[in-house]
Amino acid sequence: MKQMNIFMLLIVALFLVGCGGGQKAIQQADTGDIPAWFMNVPSDPNYLFSPKTAVSQDMQLAIDKASTDCRADIATQIEVKVNNLTKKFAEETGGGNDANLQQYFSSVTKTVVSNTLTGTKIKEQKMVKDGTLWRAYVLMQYPLGAANEALVLQIKKNQEMYTKIQASKSFKELDDETEKLDASKKQQ
Numbered sequence: 001m002k003q004m005n006i007f008m009l010l011i012v013a014l015f016l017v018g019c020g021g022g023q024k025a026i027q028q029a030d031t032g033d034i035p036a037w038f039m040n041v042p043s044d045p046n047y048l049f050s051p052k053t054a055v056s057q058d059m060q061l062a063i064d065k066a067s068t069d070c071r072a073d074i075a076t077q078i079e080v081k082v083n084n085l086t087k088k089f090a091e092e093t094g095g096g097n098d099a100n101l102q103q104y105f106s107s108v109t110k111t112v113v114s115n116t117l118t119g120t121k122i123k124e125q126k127m128v129k130d131g132t133l134w135r136a137y138v139l140m141q142y143p144l145g146a147a148n149e150a151l152v153l154q155i156k157k158n159q160e161m162y163t164k165i166q167a168s169k170s171f172k173e174l175d176d177e178t179e180k181l182d183a184s185k186k187q188q
Contacts, residue, residue, distance in 0.1 A: 033128040038137050042123075048142045049123070050074050055133040062136035067122065070140030075115040083110045119143050 038051045050073040054065035089104040124139035 033126075033135075035124065035126045035137050035139075037124050037139050038126075041139070046144055048074050048077050048144060049139060050077070050142075051137070051139045053135060053137050055130055055135045057133055059127060059134040059136070062127070062134040063125065063138065066136040066138035067140060070138055071117055071120055072113065074120065074140060074142045075113045075117060076111075078115050079113070081112045083112075084108070117142060 038053070041049050041051050043049075050070040052066045052069035052073065054062050054069060056062035056065060085106075085108045087104070087106045090101065091103075092099050092101045094100050120140055120142045122138055123141040124137075126137040128135050128137075
């Protein structure tokens with residue numbers, strides 16, 4: 001019986017060691033897993049860079065999430081429209097030591113980003129296990145030449161639109177003048 005208890009104890013001990021070993025293989029990511037380029041973002045006058053990280057149970061989804069965050073960050077670096085509304089109200093009633101001061105303050109900010117990015121590229125990428133999840137570290141780069149080309153293209157589109165609007169106005173004026181001339185001929 002004593003041998004049976006020792007044998008059962010040995011089996012339980014091996015089972016616990018086996019379970020513990022599996023947990024050790026999937027430990028939390030530690031700071032040693034963070035790539036150097038994530039903490040010290042490269043600098044180059046010809047590129048915009050964005051480092052982002054994301055987690056998911058699916059490795060590819062973690063990469064996709066981090067990449068999407070990178071692109072949003074780059075679009076914000078290029079251009080961002082910020083609207084802010086601040087309200088402040090103060091009212092004092094009564095007088096002297098009996099005065100009652102009521103104040104109200106509110107601030108709302110909205111940030112809108114809308115850019116077309118052509119030429120973004122993942123420069124660096126690292127995957128680590130973070131608990132039971134995958135953590136993707138992504139460094140995205142965007143060539144400033146592409147940003148400049150996109151800006152020039154947008155300016156050209158705006159100029160074309162302006163020209164079309166002016167042409168429409170001119171044709172409308174021409175039509176109006178032609179109608180006036182026809183009307184004055186009919187009266188004669």
